[in-house]
Amino acid sequence: MTLTNTTIIAAGLTLVTGAAFAQEPVLTVYTYDSFASDWGPGPGVEVAFEEICNCDLQFTATGDGAALLARLRLEGERSDADVVLGLDTNLTAAAVEAGLMAEHGITAEGLTLPVAWDDPHFLPFDWGYFAFVHRASMENVPGSFEALAASETSVVIQDPRSSTPGLGLLMWVQNAYGDDAPAIWEALADNVVTVTPGWSEAYGLFLDGEADMVLSYTTSPAYHLIAEEDDSYASATFSEGHYMQIEVGGVLQTADNPELAQQFLDFMVSPAFQAIIPETNWMYPAAMPAESLPDGFETLAQPETALIYPAAEAAAVRDEALATWQNALSQ
Amino acid sequence: MAKRAQPVTLIQTIGGVFTLLVALAILAPLGAVIFRAEGFTDLRAADWAAVRFTLLQAALSAFVSCIAAIPVARALARRKFYGRGVYISLMGAPFILPVIVAVMGLLAIFGRAGWLNAALEGIGAGTIEIYGMVGVVMAHVFLNLPLATRLLLQAWLAVPAERIRLAHSLNFTAQDMRRHFGWPLLRATLPGAALVIFLICTTSFAVALILGGGPAATTIELAIYQAFQFDFDLGRAALLGMVQVAICVGAGLIVWRFANATEFGGGLDRPALSWPGDRPLSRGIDGAALILAGAFLLLPLAAVAGQGIGAVTGLPISTWEAALRSVLLALASTTLAVTLALPIALLIAGKAARAGLEGVGLLSIAVSPLVIGTGLFLIVFPIANPVTLSLPITGLVNALVALPFLLRALIPAARQAEATQGRLADALGMRGMARLRHAILPRLGRPLGFGAGLAAAFSMGDLGVIALFSAQGQETLPLEMYRLFGSYRTNDAQGAAVLLMALSLGMFWLFDQGGRANAAS
Numbered sequence: 001m002t003l004t005n006t007t008i009i010a011a012g013l014t015l016v017t018g019a020a021f022a023q024e025p026v027l028t029v030y031t032y033d034s035f036a037s038d039w040g041p042g043p044g045v046e047v048a049f050e051e052i053c054n055c056d057l058q059f060t061a062t063g064d065g066a067a068l069l070a071r072l073r074l075e076g077e078r079s080d081a082d083v084v085l086g087l088d089t090n091l092t093a094a095a096v097e098a099g100l101m102a103e104h105g106i107t108a109e110g111l112t113l114p115v116a117w118d119d120p121h122f123l124p125f126d127w128g129y130f131a132f133v134h135r136a137s138m139e140n141v142p143g144s145f146e147a148l149a150a151s152e153t154s155v156v157i158q159d160p161r162s163s164t165p166g167l168g169l170l171m172w173v174q175n176a177y178g179d180d181a182p183a184i185w186e187a188l189a190d191n192v193v194t195v196t197p198g199w200s201e202a203y204g205l206f207l208d209g210e211a212d213m214v215l216s217y218t219t220s221p222a223y224h225l226i227a228e229e230d231d232s233y234a235s236a237t238f239s240e241g242h243y244m245q246i247e248v249g250g251v252l253q254t255a256d257n258p259e260l261a262q263q264f265l266d267f268m269v270s271p272a273f274q275a276i277i278p279e280t281n282w283m284y285p286a287a288m289p290a291e292s293l294p295d296g297f298e299t300l301a302q303p304e305t306a307l308i309y310p311a312a313e314a315a316a317v318r319d320e321a322l323a324t325w326q327n328a329l330s331q
Numbered sequence: 332m333a334k335r336a337q338p339v340t341l342i343q344t345i346g347g348v349f350t351l352l353v354a355l356a357i358l359a360p361l362g363a364v365i366f367r368a369e370g371f372t373d374l375r376a377a378d379w380a381a382v383r384f385t386l387l388q389a390a391l392s393a394f395v396s397c398i399a400a401i402p403v404a405r406a407l408a409r410r411k412f413y414g415r416g417v418y419i420s421l422m423g424a425p426f427i428l429p430v431i432v433a434v435m436g437l438l439a440i441f442g443r444a445g446w447l448n449a450a451l452e453g454i455g456a457g458t459i460e461i462y463g464m465v466g467v468v469m470a471h472v473f474l475n476l477p478l479a480t481r482l483l484l485q486a487w488l489a490v491p492a493e494r495i496r497l498a499h500s501l502n503f504t505a506q507d508m509r510r511h512f513g514w515p516l517l518r519a520t521l522p523g524a525a526l527v528i529f530l531i532c533t534t535s536f537a538v539a540l541i542l543g544g545g546p547a548a549t550t551i552e553l554a555i556y557q558a559f560q561f562d563f564d565l566g567r568a569a570l571l572g573m574v575q576v577a578i579c580v581g582a583g584l585i586v587w588r589f590a591n592a593t594e595f596g597g598g599l600d601r602p603a604l605s606w607p608g609d610r611p612l613s614r615g616i617d618g619a620a621l622i623l624a625g626a627f628l629l630l631p632l633a634a635v636a637g638q639g640i641g642a643v644t645g646l647p648i649s650t651w652e653a654a655l656r657s658v659l660l661a662l663a664s665t666t667l668a669v670t671l672a673l674p675i676a677l678l679i680a681g682k683a684a685r686a687g688l689e690g691v692g693l694l695s696i697a698v699s700p701l702v703i704g705t706g707l708f709l710i711v712f713p714i715a716n717p718v719t720l721s722l723p724i725t726g727l728v729n730a731l732v733a734l735p736f737l738l739r740a741l742i743p744a745a746r747q748a749e750a751t752q753g754r755l756a757d758a759l760g761m762r763g764m765a766r767l768r769h770a771i772l773p774r775l776g777r778p779l780g781f782g783a784g785l786a787a788a789f790s791m792g793d794l795g796v797i798a799l800f801s802a803q804g805q806e807t808l809p810l811e812m813y814r815l816f817g818s819y820r821t822n823d824a825q826g827a828a829v830l831l832m833a834l835s836l837g838m839f840w841l842f843d844q845g846g847r848a849n850a851a852s
Contacts, residue, residue, distance in 0.1 A: 038649050039818040060718055066560040073563050074367075074705065075712065094563070154443075159540060161557040193443070194462050195545045197537050197553075200816035201431055205541075207821055208435065209444030223819045282819065322561075326377065330547040 024056045027260045031085040032068050034281075036061035041273075041280040048272045055260055064198065065091055065164045065247075072252070073098050082255040083264050085125065089246045089308065090167050093315035096121050102251045104262065108269050110287050113246065114306040122248035124286040125268045126277045129242035129303050130168045131235035132213040133206070133220045144239045145173060149187035154211040156193055156202045160322055163198045164245070169215050170321040171314060172243030175307045181321070185328030192329065218242065218301050223282045226296040234301065241305025247283065342767060346678025349671050354691045356731060357698055360706020361572055367709050368565035374574075378567070381554040382574060384547070388464065388539060389532035392471035393525045399472060400479035400524070401517065403624045406617035407480070408487035418621070419484075420840045422628045423477045427788035427835040428635075429809045430474075430537045431816070432828040436631030437461075437470055437542075439638070446630075466542035471535065475528045477628065478736070478785075482527075485740060485778055486520040489747060505613060519743070526586040527739055530579055530696040551575055555699050565705075572702035579697030583690045635828055642826025650827050653811035654834060660726050660807060661790040661838060667730035668786040669779070672737035677771070679738070680745035692738040695731040703728060721805050729793050733786030740778035740785075748774035784842030788835040808834070 027049075036042040036059040046057045060081070062071045069091050072079060087095055095101055101121040111117050113127055132148070132155060134141060142148035148155070158166030174181050193211045196202040206214035213236065221233040249268050251261040267273055274285040278294050285293075309317065365371070407419060425433055440446050441461045448458045461469065490512060498508065536552035551571055558567040672692075679688050695703075707724055711717045717724070752770040794809040806814065808831050815824035 033814055034817040037814040037818055038647065039814075039820060070560045070563055074708065078712065080716065098563075159546070159553070161553065161561045162540075189545075192545060194541055194543075196541050197556075198817075200813060201434075201537065201541055203819075204431070204435060204816060204821065205438070208438060208442065210438060210442050220819075227819070326546045329545040 024054065025257055025260055026056045026058055027053070027082050027257060027264060028058050028060060028080050029083045029085050029264070030060050030062065030068060030072065030079075030081040032064050033061045035059075035086055039280065041276045044276040044280060045273055048276070049264060049267055052267070052272075053260065053263060057264075066162070066167075069095055072100055077254055079252060079254050080256070081252050082257055082261040083249055083251055085249040085268075086247055087122070087250070088164055088168075089248065089311050090164070090171060090314045090318065092119065092122050092248060092250075093311040095250070096311075097315075100252055100254075102253045102255065102258065104251055104265050106262070106265055106269075108287065111269070112285070112287055112289055115244070115246075115308055119248070119311065122250040123265050123269055124246045124248050125273065126281055126283040126286050127244055127246040128217040128219050128283040129244055129306070130165065130172055130215060131218040131220075131237075131242055131301065131303075133216045133233055133235045134213045136232045136234045138212060141234075141236045143237065145176065145184050145188065148191060149184060151191070153191055153213060154193045155188075155191050155213045155215065156205045156211040157195055157215045158199055158202050159195050159197055160325065163196075165199050165202075165215055165217075166195075167318070168243055168245050170325055171309060171317070172307065174317055174321040174324075175243055175309060176238075176240040182324045182328060185325055186331075189329055189331065195329070217245075217283065218303065219278075219282050219284065219297075222278070222296050222300055225299065226279060226294060231299075237301045237303055239304075241307045242303035244306050244308045245283075246286070246308070340681075342674050343678045343681055346674035346676075349675050350678065350688055350691050353671060353675070353731065353734065354694065356727070357694050357703065360703045360710060361569065361576070361698065363706040363709040364565055364569040364572065364702055368569055370566055371570045372564055372566040374567065374570060377549070378551075378554050378571060381549040381551050382578075384539075385533050385535075385550045385552075386578065388467050388471070388535070388543075388548075388550070389529045391464070391468050392475065392532040393529035395468055396472045396475040396479045396528050397521055397525045399476055399624070400483050401521075402616065402620035403476070404480045404483035404487060405513070406620045407484050410614075410617050410621070418625065419481075420836065420843065421632070422625065423481060423785075423788075423839055423843075424632055424832060424836050425473050425628055426475065426477045427785075427792045427839065428474075428632075428832060429792050429794055429812065429828070431813070432635055432832070433474055433631070434470060434538060434541050435638075435828075436635040437473055439634035440631050441466075441469070446634075462542060462544040464543070464548075466544070467535075467539050467548060470538045470542050471528075471532050473628065473631065474538070475531060476624065479524045479528060480624070481781060482524040482739060483517070483520055485781065486516050486743065488777070489744065490516070505610065522586040523739055523743075526582055526693070527696065527735060529582055530693060530735075533575060533578055533697060534699060552699055552701065555701050559701060559705065568702060568705070572699050575697050575699055575702075576694065579693060580690060583693055587689075632832070635825070635832065639822075639825030639827075639829035642822045643829055646823060646826050646830065649806070650808070650811050650815075650823070650830070653806045653808045654830055656722070656805070657791050657808040657831075658834060658838070660722060660729070661787045664726040664729035664733065664790040665783050665787040665842070667726065668733040668737055669783050671730065672734055672741055672782065673775075673779075675734075676738055676741035676745050676775075677767075680742050680749055689738065689742065692735050696735050700728070700732075718805075725793070725807070726790070729790035730786070732793065733782075733789050736785045736789070737779075737782035740782040741775060744775050744778040745771065780843050780845045783845075784839040787842055788839040791835040791838060792831065 031042070034040045042059050046059070049057050062068050065087050068084065068086055072081065072084060072095065103120045104123060106123060108117065108123055111124065113124060117124060140151065142151050142153055157169055160166035160170045173184055177184050194205070196205065199216070202214050203216060205211060218235045221235060224230040224233045249265060251258060251265060255261045269287045271288070274288045277283060277285040278297060407415070438445055438461070441459070442448070443458070451458055498511070503511070534552050536550055536556070539548045539550045540553060551574060555568050555571045558564045558571060675692060708717050711720060711724070748771045752774065756766045756770040792809060794813065808827065812824050812827040812831060815827055
């Protein structure tokens, strides 16, 4: 029954959609949920790109970055995707290794990342620092993981197995402390109120007062400040530095329309795209000078040290970091 | 005479075909994942820890939910009070809430910053900690107590009024009532209810993780997530999916040994009378049970409503569109679920049934939504773009998920209808449609309405598969709510949660009401 019904419906739908868009080439961009949502950058990006491309830009959204990669691997060579938008550097090595990515061949000018960029498969479109967000009224804000572990401060974090910020936190501790990471996690165990499957649940718990701090981004307070005109949130600056999340886009090997996909990557680091990012994705744009950022961004905490693993190294330390984390928090 | 084989009817043949289709629709996706993985990879030690944790928390949750449901269902069965219908409908709400909303509601009461801790601190009594196994079980009881209560209540209400009148005239004591009514009823219903709740809790993932407090609270479902998204190890995901099926089958076999059908004989369907042996003490106990359960279930809901109700009118238009889409989807999947459930229930209830058929209906709660979703994706992908099919597939999966609850409600009623009305119908030579319409269906009205209500509400609240397949402009209300949460729009998200709760409850209430109207006619 399943097969018969789906086949009939599929045939019908293919006819309808096929006829409607027959004139223009279609560019299919796979991205994560909140990028494509009505409040994310998706709608603005679609309008801006369709003005210059003479094409139809379509987003397909799947969960978060990890789910996005899983979806692409599942589809393999038969994927309709031309561009993948929203993997981070902890995931890119796996995408390249699975043979999914084509080289973009673009020399990006004017990137404003705090680190150099020379990945042949991916270009960055935004970035941010992971940070613990707290209420501005909080006293004795810890200034490092060690201070946090020694304090009574309660935190909510995300599970690295089901969310990209959770994975980012593992990388942060691993990068900052290396062989001492297990000791840090053991000391942190009694500060962790709970671990959530994703960012939304953790942030919700924090807003409801279940914990003093939540793992999020230094840019999170910008949302409250700009969209809600609420200046009562801040992020803690840690002296060991802050791990970065760099979100990237790339062209797929299987792209039906590689030229159009290339054009999209060019557009991705252009001002038209970049200007949409700060107030929809609440991250730093990858190619936009600090003075052009919206008012309010200048109030955000500025870490002195940017920490990040190169993509290949991130893939190598991931499993061990996970085991360390599981051991420390399971006890 | 009693052993005479019943002729296999058309409806039972249809039931058999449907059973096969349901089994196929559940097992084929699992097979597709295994096929794509090109075999299994071994489970790790951590996976076995997840299996142990899953079994322990699910067993505890099922046990506590069922034990707690007994006094509540009994009180509802023998008390008439103003607002009883509203109470019954409202207390069903937690079961149909999306997990994140239910958890937020619970935390508003029992969390660190919740009302209870504020009150305890106010009187200087220290604070309680909800995170850990206690929190997991508490949340699962919150979500499943309503279901357990309703399943027990169905059974209690199925006792013919004539029997209770007879008990009155025989001057039954409370103890006699327990021996002749209470205990046999529980023996017949509890194992099934416990099984369903146990299976629901085995696929728990977000509740167990958020309230479990960390990686120690890893369920099989989370291990599947890890295998799929973190390691992209489809073989391990499929194997874990099969472990879940094995748990389902194992639990089903154990329960099947303990479940005995109870027959109370036929009645004339008059409304239930008050019970004999009704002393002030039992009134007090019933009152306390209703108040405690009401507070436990309704206060978190009130907290959710209080947080979000102000935001409902300001919700963006896309949220209302998503709401409409969800209502239509729920109606479609309820229709499908009822169409599937009725013949299957009649087949299983009929004497020609074979043991284990019921297990097919239960399978769909135990199979991981992630594995089913991934499997369906793999099956559909070569044929069509799965994204354009996201709504039909979600409807189909929702119908499959609702099926066990419909069967759980329908089968005992169908058995009883056959037992009480079957011989008369035989004597009158009623066969086929006439028998169904006059002898069987009138007795299925109440459970059918209840089951359809559950199916509709469940489909409204379901997030599962749509999240895997979602496309622009096809968001359901729960998905829209998650996206609002994910875009920092907490107020709107809370508003969407209230809308979702109201729509789910409304649909449940309408169907349930319809069921009762049929039963009375």
